[in-house]
Amino acid sequence: xxxxxxxxxxxxxxxxxxxxxxxxxxxxxxxxxxxxxxxxxxxxxxxxxxxxxxxxxxxxxxxxxxxxxxxxxxxxxxxxxxxxxxxxxxxxxxxxxxxxxxxxxxxxxxxxxxxxxxxxxxxxxxxxxxxxxxxxxxxxxxxxxxxxxxxxxxxxxxxxxxxxxxxxxxxxxxxxxxxxxxxxxxxxxxxxxxxxxxxxxxxxxxxxxxxxxxxxxxxxxxxxxxxxxxxxxxxxxxxxxxxxxxxxxxxxxxxxxxxxxxxxxxxxxxx
Amino acid sequence: xxxxxxxxxxxxxxxxxxxxxxxxxxxxxxxxxxxxxxxxxxxxxxxxxxxxxxxxxxxxxxxxxxxxxxxxxxxxxxxxxxxxxxx
Numbered sequence: 001x002x003x004x005x006x007x008x009x010x011x012x013x014x015x016x017x018x019x020x021x022x023x024x025x026x027x028x029x030x031x032x033x034x035x036x037x038x039x040x041x042x043x044x045x046x047x048x049x050x051x052x053x054x055x056x057x058x059x060x061x062x063x064x065x066x067x068x069x070x071x072x073x074x075x076x077x078x079x080x081x082x083x084x085x086x087x088x089x090x091x092x093x094x095x096x097x098x099x100x101x102x103x104x105x106x107x108x109x110x111x112x113x114x115x116x117x118x119x120x121x122x123x124x125x126x127x128x129x130x131x132x133x134x135x136x137x138x139x140x141x142x143x144x145x146x147x148x149x150x151x152x153x154x155x156x157x158x159x160x161x162x163x164x165x166x167x168x169x170x171x172x173x174x175x176x177x178x179x180x181x182x183x184x185x186x187x188x189x190x191x192x193x194x195x196x197x198x199x200x201x202x203x204x205x206x207x208x209x210x211x212x213x214x215x216x217x218x219x220x221x222x223x224x225x226x227x228x229x230x231x232x233x234x235x236x237x238x239x240x241x242x243x244x245x246x247x248x249x250x251x252x253x254x255x256x257x258x259x260x261x262x263x264x265x266x267x268x269x270x271x
Numbered sequence: 272x273x274x275x276x277x278x279x280x281x282x283x284x285x286x287x288x289x290x291x292x293x294x295x296x297x298x299x300x301x302x303x304x305x306x307x308x309x310x311x312x313x314x315x316x317x318x319x320x321x322x323x324x325x326x327x328x329x330x331x332x333x334x335x336x337x338x339x340x341x342x343x344x345x346x347x348x349x350x351x352x353x354x355x356x357x358x
Contacts, residue, residue: 189284
């Protein structure tokens with residue numbers, strides 16, 4: 001039985017889709033069977049970031065409405081053979097996502113994959129709450145910036161009240177993924193530091209993804225950043241994050257921070 | 272000149288951190304729509320409007336959320352109409 005992850009944030013543009021693609025590819029590169037599911041009905045983009053936009057025939061809504069079988073709608077990645085994509089519908093609106101339909105699809109995916117990664121739309125409405133509904137694990141993507149932190153706090157509240165796990169009195173596992181982090185600006189005092197965000201949101205840290213031109217380069221060519229250039233700083237940060245996701249305890253490193261601060265880096269607690 | 276400005280500029284991250292801490296403390300407490308100050312504002316205005324017509328243009332409601340205390344200032348302008356007798 002696979003694990004269901006929701007990648008969520010509340011705010012748009014913080015890196016949910018980039019992170020879904022990168023984490024999904026990284027897990028699959030290690031041999032795990034992974035499916036990434038786009039819940040952003042009407043504004044799909046995961047297909048584009050994954051480089052599969054020209055191969056989408058059927059989507060999540062087609063499967064829910066019975067127009068296509070799940071196996072027909074799954075798109076296999078051309079680079080990593082254990083990586084699959086289930087695209088969102090571009091033409092329907094989000095009302096086509098029904099709780100019962102989503103539950104059926106997630107249950108079927110869980111039986112066939114090690115990881116089901118749901119890319120949540122921005123906002124706190126239907127699409128976002130359905131994306132998180134069946135999650136075992138939530139990855140809250142946050143930028144070190146006031147509006148993103150506020151929205152993440154709001155999303156954490158929803159994760160603790162609106163998910164199936166929460167309704168059954170269980171704790172949903174939550175992790176913070178801090179993206180677009182610029183160590184130099186934080187050091188100068190012009191960007192919230194890792195510890196500031198951790199203290200405010202108080203959920204464990206999964207990883208710190210540095211602000212990097214490699215992320216845009218990867219999306220330009222339609223490859224998850226871990227596939228486009230596995231040696232780049234953001235890719236390495238995503239690889240570390242997936243190892244933590246699988247339960248390894250790794251020291252958190254702050255990409256781009258000065259060498260002299262090694263003590264501080266290794267003293268930090270991992271997720 | 273620009274270099275000077277860069278070095279003389281004060282840090283902004285501490286302000287971000289403090290503003291977030293105050294805001295989120297309030298937002299977490301009011302999750303589920305039980306923000307006391309907002310309720311008070313509505314009830315005060317309702318109570319006043321029972322006795323007089325309130326011109327919404329002439330009402331100023333100010334709210335300041337602080338770390339320890341919040342203050343609510345409701346400023347209602349009461350027109351004095353000499354030609355009308357008290358009800």
